[in-house]
Amino acid sequence: MTKQELLPSTRRALLHRIATAQTEGRAPSLVAAVVRGGELVWTGARTSVDGHAPDQNVQYRIGSITKTFTAVLVMRLRDEGLLDLSDPLEKHLPDTGVGEVTIAELLAHRGGLAAETPGEWWERSSASLRPELRDVLGEKPFRHPAGRRFHYSNPGYTLLGSLIEALRGAPWEDVLRREVLEPLGLHRTSGQPMAPHAGGWAVHPWADVLLPEPLEDLGLMAPAGQLWSTTADLARFAVFLMRGDDRVLCAESVREMKMPAAVAEFGDAEQTYGLGLGIVRYGGGALVGHTGSLPGFLASLWTCEEEDIATIVLANCTSGPAVATVAAELVRIVAEAEPRIPEPWRPLPDVDPSLLELVGPWYWGTSVQGLRLAAGGEVRLGPLTGGGRGSRFGPNGDGTWTGLDGYYAGERLRAVRRADGTVSHLDVGSFVFTREPYDKNAPVPGGVDPEGWRGLA
Structure with missing residues (x-):
């Protein structure tokens, strides 16, 4: 048996x-x-x-x-x-x-x-x-x-x-x-x-x-x-x-x-x-x-x-x-x-507040992505709707992560902080992810039009 x-x-x-x-x-x-x-x-x-x-x-x-x-x-x-x-x-x-x-x-x-x-x-x-x-x-x-x-x-x-x-x-x-x-x-x-x-x-x-x-x-x-x-x-x-x-x-x-x-x-x-x-x-x-x-x-x-x-x-x-x-x-x-029985969900034993600060929605241009914290210090970044680029990232031990699979395999993810310690944006292989679409307070490549979002008459 x-x-x-x-x-x-x-x-x-x-x-x-x-x-x-x-x-x-x-x-x-x-x-x-x-x-x-x-x-x-x-x-x-x-x-x-x-x-x-x-x-x-x-x-x-x-x-x-x-x-x-x-x-x-x-x-x-x-x-x-x-x-x-x-x-x-x-x-x-x-x-x-x-x-x-x-x-x-x-x-x-x-x-x-x-x-x-x-x-x-x-x-x-x-x-x-x-x-x-x-x-x-x-x-x-x-x-x-x-x-x-x-x-x-x-x-x-x-x-x-x-x-x-x-x-x-x-x-x-x-x-x-x-x-x-x-x-x-x-x-x-x-x-x-x-x-x-x-x-x-x-x-x-x-x-x-x-x-x-x-x-x-x-x-x-x-x-x-x-x-x-x-x-x-x-x-x-x-x-x-x-x-x-x-x-x-x-x-x-x-x-x-x-x-x-x-x-x-x-x-x-x-x-x-x-x-x-x-x-x-x-x-x-x-x-x-x-x-x-x-x-x-x-x-x-x-x-x-x-x-x-x-x-x-x-x-x-x-x-x-x-x-x-x-x-x-x-x-x-x-x-x-006999469908596979999923492993039971269990909360993490502890979490670094600086990591918890990073989870949630991020925007690459106008595309909304979600960053989730997983067991073992891994993070997962992927689209919240529809298809698109996504990867798991493993911790490097220095506050950065390296892509384990998908589009960003081998690429580095890091949180860029301002002088006061708050998070400005995520940098993923040179791509800038911001908390708001084209956040004017973040260094979006090419800049952000100073007049901001507008309608079209």
Whole structure:
């Protein structure tokens, strides 16, 4: 039993959804899990693996979800000061032939590199065919100018894996185990399969028969798609992606990974990409996570912070069930059947009178904005009516705040006081906010007409 057991009707709806996906998608097996409130609250499985029903501890290959683990390692290097995301890769890993492509561009698939490796289909080819980076990149690695557009690149994550190895002086998988898997308790996540694990299958498109898929070691391509995992382990990883863990990566750095870093293509306005994480519009918020596929396997992991839900769906077939859609629908089933209970409102334990003096309406030109004081010293500035610019601001400890999100992310907010100590205006990234529209007693840029407001005959 868990602390947040789902209702029987919700559990049955979840089971019905994955059962339908397994049957209609003709998957040899399909497993799923739901996390809510930081806990694994439901797991489900359909059909068998090696003759027995799969459970939350049976391994499946997770393909490109591996990229998110690789991105976490890169962010750790950044937080330790060993690199900057704006650094060209060649500053730390010379002679790759990718020029000025930055680490951030590689993380967000904006480096312009080819989607796949030259030569044979790397997912079904021996690692011995790619012994060096030049075999992964080829003589002409670029398909687009660097930084110009989003173009998903598996070789780009091979470069990031090699970067990790160069700066850590150890193999990628060893670094991953030491710095991420062990601290988070992901003991059933590995580069090679560990029993019990599912076998990978291809299902004939016109007949209900199977063909085994080869289980290749990806070699240099491992940081792009090598890992095997379970629904239980991925549930723990999903909690980390929603909350952070200072043993691995702080919440602020995880939040940075989830910010859009790649412009969506025309026609794809519902989805974009962060730093190692996909982002899909969902209701008034977003699903953040990653999908994965390798011959014989499909995988999806989505987190929804607005609902505090994460879902995982894994299957052992090359194609068939739309696992990303199924995982998104599991979020919807739980959110609609059991709406999230808001945290109780509680008054602040104390408040600085100088802060309380700042709350209320402010005007940017004639647009009315509201400044609210929140827990932890945060303030929130946003329009009181209609749409417009708004942000949360975190305290800097010196009487100023820095934007955490929205239009003013990274910009400074400060209260400008007169000689007598009273507040003249707010300065937000050079914008002047006043208590009255175009307050003549405040330094509004361009000045205020001395005749003031008037009618028009």
